[in-house]
Amino acid sequence: MVTIKDIANKLGIAVSTVSKGLNNASDISEEMRQLVLDTAIEMGYTSKKMKDSGNRKVCILIENMDYENIDQFGYEIIVGFKLAAARRKWDVHVVPTNLNMQTEEKYDTYMLRNNFSGAFLLGFTLHDDWVKQLNKTNFPTVLLDNYIERNPHVGYVGTDNYEGIDLAVNHLCKLGHKKIAFLNGSKNSMVSEQRRQAFVNSMIKHGLVPEEELIQYGYYVPDCAKDHVPSFLKKGATAIMCASDLIATGVMTEVSKHGLKIPDDISIVGFDDLPIASQLSPALTTIRQDRSDLGKSAFLLLDGLVHGVSTSKLLLRAKLITRESSGSAKY
Amino acid sequence: MVTIKDIANKLGIAVSTVSKGLNNASDISEEMRQLVLDTAIEMGYTSKKMKDSGNRKVCILIENMDYENIDQFGYEIIVGFKLAAARRKWDVHVVPTNLNMQTEEKYDTYMLRNNFSGAFLLGFTLHDDWVKQLNKTNFPTVLLDNYIERNPHVGYVGTDNYEGIDLAVNHLCKLGHKKIAFLNGSKNSMVSEQRRQAFVNSMIKHGLVPEEELIQYGYYVPDCAKDHVPSFLKKGATAIMCASDLIATGVMTEVSKHGLKIPDDISIVGFDDLPIASQLSPALTTIRQDRSDLGKSAFLLLDGLVHGVSTSKLLLRAKLITRESSGSAKY
Incomplete structure (x- = not known):
């Protein structure tokens, strides 16, 4: 186990200086503090406090x-x-x-x-x-x-994003939907990438066609709906799967603007099951993540x-x- | 919560008969016991003993x-x-x-x-x-x-089979191996399938060619080596990755029969790190699963x-x- 003494020996400085560096004391220079911390990390030092179970x-x-x-x-x-x-x-x-x-x-x-x-x-x-x-x-x-x-x-x-998206696609497929759009969260997020892949896999598994134009990245905010929902509707989507409940709220607003009724004209499914999901009108079908x-x-x-x-x-x-x-x- | 009484009511029999059925008593018929158990399971019954934390x-x-x-x-x-x-x-x-x-x-x-x-x-x-x-x-x-x-x-x-296989391929790749064979465990096993996929992915990731003839299913026993090692050698494999240490022991025996030296002529890597791995001669490089x-x-x-x-x-x-x-x- 690395001790304060080991760090002092390695740097050729006093134990008290190492101690000051580790404990954020104000009477040593910023450079010395950084050197002490870097060396401590490099040597794998852990303090007593950190080890105290x-x-x-x-x-x-x-x-x-x-x-x-x-x-x-x-x-x-x-x-x-x-x-x-x-x-x-x-x-x-x-x-x-x-x-x-x-x-x-x-x-x-x-x-x-x-x-x-x-x-x-x-x-x-x-x-x-x-x-x-x-x-x-x-x-x-x-x-x-x-x-x-x-x-x-x-x-x-x-x-489990794969299972979550699959549950949603399965649900919509059973309701007779074939043209299912997917409004994803931000690109360059591992979760978004998993959900995109899951959506494609699940559509194929259910004998449906994952159309590229119906699968879009947005952001994890309601506002991204207006960039994509119009083209989803134009292309004949009868259901929109959303990568979060917040995105779904945006999609609901956008769909209403087009004079469509939920779920009579179009179905919407969210992801997360935030408290808001059950309070929306209509209440949102969603994939629950048990956050607790x-x-x-x-x-x-x-x-x-x-x-x-x-x-x-x-x-x-x-x-x-x-x-x-x-x-x-x-x- | 379903009680014994609920089961008795549903079947129209005495509570004591249900109790006998659940507790394996000998003085009721096998048919009645089965009926009681089936009904209990269907109704989601759990006994007090099972709930006693x-x-x-x-x-x-x-x-x-x-x-x-x-x-x-x-x-x-x-x-x-x-x-x-x-x-x-x-x-x-x-x-x-x-x-x-x-x-x-x-x-x-x-x-x-x-x-x-x-x-x-x-x-x-x-x-x-x-x-x-x-x-x-x-x-x-x-x-x-x-x-x-x-x-x-x-x-x-x-x-994590993906990471395990990737560690092995990375190790062999760094040692200069290009023709790496993979002797897998039994077909129709989820783990074998994951490892096969991981091997293919990892070879590609390392800029190597996963050759179909060098990727074979065997069984999780040493004996499967003799069915595949000869053709691996004929095709010029310089390293053999094995899906278990037991398979690796079989591969070591088979390779020696062909007059090849390990690791001078051919490298062998196992999977599991069973106690035997360190006792083999030469001691086996392997992927450790922490079984405890x-x-x-x-x-x-x-x-x-x-x-x-x-x-x-x-x-x-x-x-x-x-x-x-x-x-x-x-x-």
């Missing part, structure tokens, strides 16, 4: 995801994680991040400097600096909806990583929630 | 897998599961099964009659009767290396299913263990 300190890092209100995607995930962590008396810090934070400091440095012994990352994409650094981190880290190859310290938790279980599972995975169990992926089942926005195909 | 009784069902000695594949999986279960005071029964058992009684009936509140299935294939029945079971069930679609009560635990962690993870997954957390898949990282059987390519 009695009161383990971990963080939930959040980038670009709403979580503060119960009707937002991240809320229940965080609650689920915290509930599971509380039973083990882990100290959980919820930290909203931003691009600046990621540019200013490396992931490992941030973790070490704050004595975090593990992290759960929400809303990050593969383009984020900290995610790019995860292929080499030694800090136990769980990512929602993103996968890092080969690093045994990093795990991925998410919902996602949080609990993320904790289990992180707990495993902390104890040397290298889980690469943990996927939860998706569930079809049938409400009023899907009905028999007209044609 | 204080002393939950679960089983590990084993079909066609060696597990009694420490050098066999199933041994550490079972130990890992039992260790994790012991902490929660679960009562774990290890039950070797056979085709007769599966033909004589349905899976659900077997579980209910024995008051098991969950099961971990090892060594089963998708062709087994009990596995075929899993798409409808309500009993929390975890399968090693097999996946059941859509049923929220059933989960799959295994090692597989058992522990199976427990975690089953514990989740029992408490309503529907995990569909949990995959552990594979790890490359470099020993003496792999070396630089000759050509």
Whole structure:
């Protein structure tokens, strides 16, 4: 086990200076602090606090995801994680991040400097600096909806997108729909890519034709509907599968503008089952992601990583929630 | 919650008869017992014993897998599961099964009659009767290396085969091998199919050509080597990737018969890292499946299913263990 003394010896400086560097003291230079932190990380140093299983300190890092209100995607995930962590008396810090934070400091440095012994990352994409650094981190880290190859310290938790999309296509197919459009989330997201592939696979499996013009990337916001719904309708879509409930709300608005009735003229299916889904008019048929279980599972995975169990992926089942926005195909 | 009285009412028989049927009493007819059990399962009945979290009784069902000695594949999986279960005071029964058992009684009936509140299935294939029945079971069930679609009560635990095979191909590629053969396990196994696909993907990713004649299905026994190794050698393979350490032992024997030296003339890589791998001469380079962690993870997954957390898949990282059987390519 690497000690403060080892770091001091390697750098040829006093133990007290190393200690100051690790503990964020103000009376050493910024350069020296950085050198101490870099060396500590390189040598695989972990502080006593980080190893203390009695009161383990971990963080939930959040980038670009709403979580503060119960009707937002991240809320229940965080609650689920915290509930599971509380039973083990882990100290959980919820930290909203931003691009600046990621540019200013490396992931490992941030973790070490704050004595975090593990992290759960929400809303990050593969383009984020900290995610790019995860292929080499030694800090136990769980990512929602993103996968890092080969690093045994990093795990991925998410919902089974293949099964989720397949449930929706199967539902619409049974209702007689053949021309099914798919309005996806952002390009360059692992989840969007999985859902696109799942949609194509599932259409073929159900004997339907996945038409390229009916399969489009948008963004995970309602507003993206207006760019794609008009052409979906022009091309004769009788149902629109959406990659999130928020996208579905935009699609519902757009479809209404065209004077169409849901589900009489067109069926709409969402993804997530946010609280809003059941309150829409008509109530939204959707694919449920159990966000509380996602949080609990993320904790289990992180707990495993902390104890040397290298889980690469943990996927939860998706569930079809049938409400009023899907009905028999007209044609 | 369905009670014994509900079952009695539905069948129009006495509560005592239902009780006898559920508890395997000898003084009712076999037909009546079957009727009671079938009705109980259909109505979703669970006994008090099954719900008693204080002393939950679960089983590990084993079909066609060696597990009694420490050098066999199933041994550490079972130990890992039992260790994790012991902490929660679960009562774990290890039950070797056979085709007769599966033909004589349905899976659900077997579980209910024995008051098991969950099961971990090892060594089963998708062709087994009990596995075929899993798409409808309500009993929390975890399968090693097999996946059941859509049923929220059933989960799959295994090692990440894609990453495992990719690690091996990457290792051989770095050593300069281009003509890499792959001797797979049995056809009609999900794991074999994943590994075949992973091998093809990984060869392409590394700029190598996956030649059809160098990719063959065998069986998970050493003996299958003699059917394929001669033609691999004739076609100029400089390395043979094997889907298990046992297959690799057969390949080593066969290669030696042809007067070739390992690794000077040909490299061999196994899969599993059974205890035998390090004892072979030369010691076998292989892809490690952490069997103890597989058992522990199976427990975690089953514990989740029992408490309503529907995990569909949990995959552990594979790890490359470099020993003496792999070396630089000759050509």
